[in-house]
Structures are given as structure tokens and as C-alpha cells.
Amino acid sequence: MGIEETKKESELEAEVRLELRQSASGFQTGFIRGTDLFGYVGIEAVLDQMRRKTMKAGFEFNIMVVGQSGLGKSTLVNTLFKSKVSRKSCTPDYEEQISKTVKLHAVSHVIEEKGVKMKLTVIDTPGFGDQINNENCWEPIVNYVNEQYEKYLREELNINRKRRIPDSRVHCCIYFLPATGHRLRPIDLEFMKRLGKIVSIVPVIAKADTLTVEERQEFKERIRKDLTSNEIRVYPQREHDEDPEERLLNDRIRESIPFAVVGTDKEHQVNGNKVLGRKTKWGIIEVENVAHCEFANLRDLLIRSHLQDLKDVTHNIHYETYRVRRLNESNMNFSELVLTSWPLKNGTDTCETESQL
Ligand SMILES: Nc1nc2c(ncn2[C@@H]2O[C@H](COP(=O)(O)OP(=O)(O)OP(=O)(O)O)[C@@H](O)[C@H]2O)c(=O)[nH]1
């Protein structure tokens, strides 16, 4: 090798600034920035590969709605996904009318937009908070959430496990607060205290069009105080923020929860444009207009900015906590865990799944 060539090589080496780091496992890791590469490598193409794979496989998203009857749960979910994904139950059948317990009801749909397929499951909880005595009405809901973790765990522990484990875990629970303008009721506190530990809860003020601007602001502040003083965990939780950038973004969300929302399944003409809205005697409440209500903030959080994070938090935090507890309980005896009957009362057969795929 000539002197000229050796010189060129050493110059190149000098240009490539290698930061050698000692990792915890004792290996040295070099960090080479994009500007330091000799030329285009093509690593970023992995994003296209991931995109293609996700588009081909699709993804699951499971959302649960909880709140008293008539608060607009079905309407809101239909507004969120701009389709009839949840049936409105204005005329409950006889059996539902006399039902003394909370019954869970899951309905799945595949929604496709620009080639991306999402299998959306909406879990409705008719009967919640509708009885004179609402003691323990959260129990079937807690059982359902845990039952989905258990199902996933068993699939994971299976020797011949599936390449892709079907995910029925609840990624998000929208809790509907009536727009009373007062404060959180004991049932709200009890429910969120219990469920906040096992699932991501997003509280919303339902039918917010019934509140004045001042009432809405005061109600929101009171709810935030009640949540803090009762140590209730709602999504996004501060301790799960991954970096300062995420913390900044989530702080802004935390400062404005619970979102005061309005739902509708009707479109109206406003200035020549079709908008989703509720027509009243004094005008049209435009559901997606941030000057009218906070529906758009909720939609952005659940679908446009935090959908993947909701799935990640479910898997990495809530499911992980369940998994560790169950494996500790069964003393790492996997086969015993797989063979034993489920410890949960609320069998999956009690929840109806209508697949319209
Ligand atoms: N004013 C107002 N009415 C609403 C709103 N959302 C829904 N409604 C109306 O409230 C009624 C009940 O709505 P649903 O969506 O069926 O309520 P739900 O909570 O699903 O009721 P259940 O399925 O019986 O538990 C319907 O007449 C809706 O048109 C809202 O944001 N504001």
C-alpha cells in the first residue's frame, strides 16, 4: 500500500468520528452519525419495510366504553371512527331492561383507510351504574380486562404458540362522566381507582353541550383536583413518559383532561361544507370544531397521536404487571399455569363477539 493511500485512509478514519461506548454487558458500541457516513447506506428504508409489513398484517385496537346508560357512549364511538361501529340501544330488549348486572358486549369491525387495516373491537358495558345499588358494578369489568391478559399469557406460554398472538387486551377504556358540573361521584372514584391500575383510562365529560363555557372549565378543574387527591391514575401517566419531549407533549394533555366532548351521527351543511354536528334551536354544534367542544382533542389523542402508545403501555406496563404477578403466583410452574382452570369468574363466553370482518 502506497504512502498516499495510507494517508487517505487515515484521513477518512479521522472523519468518521467513532464514539466508543462501554455498554453494561461489557461490549463496546460505536455510534456513527448520518453526517459521518461515507455515503448513503439505506438504513432508513427499514421504515418502508415496517410500513409494508404493518399494512399487510393490519393491527388490532380494542377500546372499552364505560358509563351510565344514555350518556352517548355509542354515539361517541361512532363519531370517532366515522362509521356505525357501535349499535345505539335506545330500545333495549326485555332481557336487557331487567338485567341486574353489568354485561360485557364486544363487537369487532375491520376499518380500512388508505390500505391500512385496523381491526377495531368496541367493548360496551351496558348496565354499569344503572342499578339502585351499584356496589361492585366494576367487578365484571375488572374480570374482563384480566381475562384478556390471561388469554394472552396462555397463548404466550403455549409450546406451539401462534406466530401472532390474537390481541383482545383492552388498550383503552373511555370513562364517561355525566356533565353535572359538580364533582366526581363515589362510583366514578371507585371505578377509576380500581381500573386505573390495570388499564389505560381516558375520562371524558359526556354531552358537554349541556354546560356553559365557565361551567365546563370549573368542572374540568374540579375533576382534575379530585383525580389528584384520590391518587387516581389516568392516561397518559406521568411515570410512563419516555423522554422530556414526550413529557412536554403529555403535560399539555394532562392539563386539559378530561375532554369535554359532544358526539353525533348526523352531518349538516355549514357555510357550504358538510360537518358533523348537532342541530339545536339556536344553531349547530360542530363536533370537530375545537371552538365548540373538545371532541377533536380526544380523537387526536386516541387515534392520531397516541394509538401506538396506548398499545405499548398496555403491553409493556399493564400486561407486564399481570404477567409477573401470575408467574410469581404459579411459582414459575408454566405447565401448571397452562393446565389449571382460569381463576376468573367472568368467562369469555359471557361476552358476545360479533365479527363482521
Ligand atoms: N345533547 C347531546 N346528546 C347526545 C350526545 N351524544 C349522544 N346524544 C344523544 O343521547 C342519546 C343516547 O345516546 P347513545 O349513544 O345511545 O348513549 P349510550 O351511552 O350508548 O346509551 P346505552 O347504550 O343505553 O348505554 C341519543 O339520543 C343521542 O342522540 C351529545 O354529545 N350531546
Ligand SMILES: [Mg+2]
Ligand atoms: Mg350504547
